[in-house]
Amino acid sequence: MPKALIEASIARGQGLNVSGEALESLTIEAMLPGSVAAVIECQTDQKARVLQDLRCIIKDYGGTVTPTTYLFEKKGQIVLEKKDGLNPDDYLEKAIEAGAADVDTDEEGRLVLYTEPSETKAVGEAFTKETGLKIESSDIIWDPNKDTMVKLEKEEDIRDLEEAIHAIREEPSVQDIYLNTKMKF
Numbered sequence: 130m131p132k133a134l135i136e137a138s139i140a141r142g143q144g145l146n147v148s149g150e151a152l153e154s155l156t157i158e159a160m161l162p163g164s165v166a167a168v169i170e171c172q173t174d175q176k177a178r179v180l181q182d183l184r185c186i187i188k189d190y191g192g193t194v195t196p197t198t199y200l201f202e203k204k205g206q207i208v209l210e211k212k213d214g215l216n217p218d219d220y221l222e223k224a225i226e227a228g229a230a231d232v233d234t235d236e237e238g239r240l241v242l243y244t245e246p247s248e249t250k251a252v253g254e255a256f257t258k259e260t261g262l263k264i265e266s267s268d269i270i271w272d273p274n275k276d277t278m279v280k281l282e283k284e285e286d287i288r289d290l291e292e293a294i295h296a297i298r299e300e301p302s303v304q305d306i307y308l309n310t311k312m313k314f
Contacts, residue, residue, distance in 0.1 A: 150174060152172040152173055152174055153172070153173060153174065153176055154170065154171070154172060155170070155171040155172075155173055155176050155179055155180065155302070156168060156169070156170050156171070156198075157169040157171065157180065157183050157184075157187075157194065158194065158195065158196050158197040158198055159183075159187045159192050159193065159194045159195065159197065160192055160193050160195055160197060161187070161190070161191075161192040161290055161293050161294070161308075162190060162191045162192060162286060162289035162290045162293055163279065163281045163283075163286035163287070163289065163290050163310075164279055165279050165281070165290055165308050165309060165310050166197035166200045166201070166273070166277070166279070166308070166309045167192075167197065167297075167306060167307065167308050167309075168197060168198055168201055168271040168306075168307040169183065169297060169303060169305075169306050169307075170271075170303075170304045170305045170306075170307075171183075171300070171302040171303050171304060172302055172304050173302040179300065179302045182300055183297065183300060183303075186293075186296050186297055186300065187293070187297070189296070190289065190292060190293035190296060191289060191293070192293060197309075198271070200273060200274055200277045200309050201271040201272060201273050201274065201307060201309065202271070202272050202273075202274060203246050203269065203270070203271055203272075204230070204243045204244065204245070204246060204269070204270055204272045205242075205243065205244035205245060205246045205247075205248060205249030205252065205267070205268070205269055205270075206241060206242070206243060206244075206249075206266075206267070206268050206269075206270045206272075207229075207241065207242040207243075207244065207249060207252065207253045207256070207264055207266075207267050208235065208239055208240075208241050208264070208265045208266045208267075209239055209240040209241070209242070209256075209257075209262045209263065209264055209265060210239065210262055210263045210264075210265055211237060211238055211239045212240075212262065215234065215238060215239075215240055217232045217233060217234050217240060220232060220240060220260060223256065223259050223260055224242050224256060226255075226259070227242075227252050227255035227256040227259060228244060228245075228248050228251065228252040228255065229242040229243060229244050229252050229256065230243050230244055230245065231243040239265065240262065242256060243272070246269045249267055249268075249269065250267065253267050270305075270307065271307035272307075273307070273308070273309035273310075274309070277309055278309055278310065278311060279309055279310045280310070280311065281310060281312060287312070290310075290312075294306060294308075
């Protein structure tokens with residue numbers, strides 16, 4: 130692997146371009162195949178180029194760039210360490226006292242707290258101080274509204290969506306893709 134590519138990847142991970150300038154955030158909203166809404170978050174030093182490239186990719190795979198964030202809610206998400214016998218109900222009161230809006234578990238059995246985006250760090254610190262659990266990750270996410278979730282039933286729709294997601298992820302500036310479907314891509 131070339132040294133320049135490694136250095137560029139390290140800089141991008143630090144939120145900088147190769148010359149040391151800060152990268153800008155770019156959010157692209159789109160409807161993808163199967164009527165699946167997407168919010169695509171990018172970090173780039175060339176917004177116009179990335180926007181044009183992603184518009185072409187989305188269009189090539191049967192999607193369209195259009196407003197979709199109204200189908201999502203921006204939230205803070207705190208994922209805590211996995212612990213055997215974890216019951217979210219046991220931690221609900223402490224989570225609310227810390228300022229969390231909701232408590233759940235993920236598919237791996239880890240406790241997940243949802244917060245207001247601006248309160249994510251404070252809630253995580255208060256909760257871990259109270260419970261002794263360790264934070265595995267803390268992010269600001271676009272959580273799809275439950276009443277607008279799309280269930281893909283046709284194999285063709287699933288395949289088309291997988292191809293579109295794969296092509297979008299190939300763009301190096303793409304950081305996250307949020308979809309209003311329960312399927313993981």
